[in-house]
Amino acid sequence: MPVKIMATEQRITAFLEGEIDHHSAPEIRNEIDDAIQMYKPKVLKLDYSDVTFMDSSGVGLVMGRYRALTPFGGKIIVSNLSYSVYKIMKLAGIEKIAKISQREEK
Amino acid sequence: MNIINDFKLTIDSKSVNEGFSRCAVSAFATQLDPTIEEISDIKMAVSEAVTNCIVHAYPQSVGKIYIHCSILEKNTLKISIRDKGCGISNVKQAMEPLFTTLGGERAGLGFAVMESFTDRISVRSIINKGTTVTMYKKIRGRAIL
Ligand SMILES: Nc1ncnc2c1ncn2[C@@H]1O[C@H](COP(=O)(O)OP(=O)(O)O)[C@@H](O)[C@H]1O
Numbered sequence: 001m002p003v004k005i006m007a008t009e010q011r012i013t014a015f016l017e018g019e020i021d022h023h024s025a026p027e028i029r030n031e032i033d034d035a036i037q038m039y040k041p042k043v044l045k046l047d048y049s050d051v052t053f054m055d056s057s058g059v060g061l062v063m064g065r066y067r068a069l070t071p072f073g074g075k076i077i078v079s080n081l082s083y084s085v086y087k088i089m090k091l092a093g094i095e096k097i098a099k100i101s102q103r104e105e106k
Numbered sequence: 107m108n109i110i111n112d113f114k115l116t117i118d119s120k121s122v123n124e125g126f127s128r129c130a131v132s133a134f135a136t137q138l139d140p141t142i143e144e145i146s147d148i149k150m151a152v153s154e155a156v157t158n159c160i161v162h163a164y165p166q167s168v169g170k171i172y173i174h175c176s177i178l179e180k181n182t183l184k185i186s187i188r189d190k191g192c193g194i195s196n197v198k199q200a201m202e203p204l205f206t207t208l209g210g211e212r213a214g215l216g217f218a219v220m221e222s223f224t225d226r227i228s229v230r231s232i233i234n235k236g237t238t239v240t241m242y243k244k245i246r247g248r249a250i251l
């Protein structure tokens with residue numbers, strides 16, 4: 001499973017895993033959208049600690065979840081990005097719709 | 107420019123091959139001793155071009171994607187990704203950031219990623235004949251660090 005979801009009151013954290021591309025994005029999207037419909041969270045946190053690769057399909061994934069959350073006024077946090085995923089998020093201007101932060105490098 | 111080393115790969119336009127194709131190109135590129143950042147730049151650019159063949163060039167069918175990768179002089183990697191699909195009517199417009207003909211969850215950023223993560227890109231396309239995307243990237247490598 002490329003995503004594990006943890007839900008508490010008003011907050012969902014989705015731990016993404018592995019490579020996010022056009023092939024893997026639909027399954028991740030469906031899992032997260034099911035949780036959004038169920039919990040209608042105020043905050044959706046996407047955790048990229050275990051993401052090893054992402055292309056622009058992953059940008060579409062964040063933009064789509066932003067749209068899914070807007071009806072209940074939810075916010076997105078995008079955290080623990082590797083340097084290269086951070087670069088593509090910046091290129092896409094994702095910081096305009098979500099709070100984004102890089103991984104602590106060991 | 108002289109070709110120092112070179113490989114060709116033909117794959118079906120199935121999404122499961124996106125990971126395979128970007129890993130094949132980046133594995134070939136390791137002989138240039140790239141940095142981790144350069145490897146991920148190459149993977150992203152290849153992933154974008156191959157995904158475009160799968161979703162745009164052959165929208166209703168499975169076609170062939172032709173990947174040709176060469177190492178040129180001065181540590182330059184040349185990656186060419188070609189399809190025999192529907193072609194692009196207006197290449198200049200297609201390459202503009204956020205432009206997409208598919209909507210849904212396509213971000214319209216594929217060409218923007220290819221442009222910013224390689225040194226040079228050229229796109230040749232003929233309607234109903236296909237599209238060739240050629241990218242060049244000079245690998246500065248770890249030796250310099
Ligand atoms: N190989 C291709 N064959 C046909 N059309 C293409 C191809 N590559 C790109 N396109 C066109 O260019 C547009 C922009 O591509 P891109 O920047 O990758 O954004 P996206 O894939 O998100 O739509 C696509 O929406 C499509 O219309």
Ligand SMILES: [Mg+2]
Nearest residue numbers: 154157158216
């Ligand atoms: Mg694309």
